[in-house]
Amino acid sequence: MAHQAHAYHMVDPSPWPLTGAIAALLMTSGLAIWFHFHSTVLMTLGLILLLLTMYQWWRDIIREGTFQGHHTPPVQKGLRYGMILFITSEVFFFLGFFWAFYHSSLAPTPELGGCWPPTGITPLDPFEVPLLNTAVLLASGVTVTWAHHSIMEGERKQAIQSLTLTILLGLYFTALQATEYYEAPFTIADGVYGSTFFVATGFHGLHVIIGSTFLAVCLLRQVQYHFTSEHHFGFEAAAWYWHFVDVVWLFLYVSIYWWGS
């Protein structure tokens, strides 16, 4: 059997990039078909294919790293760069929505009544549920750091407990936001206030769900002994993502909820 004379990872040929690309095609075309012809079949097919691709692709990465030992220090460095670059791209994504918010709110047009919040809009009280949400996410930042230290110190049970607590806090945030959305006195259709509010907080909420899912996968892996005290990059990536989600919320809270009221 031939052995490689370098520390890098030459991956096996994989069908998942193809299935992922087709899933993207099906979801986008499906969206157009849904809008014009009211059929959701194509879009749903695309979503199923996307979920299958994600499950199998990431399952394979776990196999390559944890079971086959391909994630050597140089490879791990590459994975770290990759995650940092991805999070940076997400920062720019949110930057756009903050730009839109400040564009409309710093110089409110006469159509809005020349004021912000616009005439007729009753904003949410920033010191009620939004403040609780801030506390919940900040607490989850503490618990995820606790989880990290537990993993590094080989404290298996504490790692499981603190990671579980982090996920529960994330779910609590999502539930609170869902009730806020339901109870809000304004909708996404209420002019530029509604648009900026629900698009910015909506995408943030989606990222909370994604982050909670990532952490849940890490919990399953921790229970199954995948992480060692020296090597647990999957968890670190999830923790970085979670801190990013937390920071975005802080900006949302200060800009839209607090200053914007």
Next chain:
Amino acid sequence: MFRHLRTLQQVSRRTLSSTARRQLENKVPHKQKMFQEDNGMPVHLKGGTTDALLYRATMALTVFGCGYVLYALIDAALPKKKD
């Protein structure tokens, strides 16, 4: 002295809960052996029959999806005659 008390606490907890926890034994060494076996299988099929089934289902949906999207888009692009 407190360290000894803590160890006792942990050992007793471990003993009491070990029955419930028996199914959570460390299977990583077993998996490492399975996935490092020199059988020429690519990583996405190396886990066994379930891998193959899931791969086939995914590929079937991919191929069907390709065909369906072409049909749907061509149909949407063609002018429909109104009676």
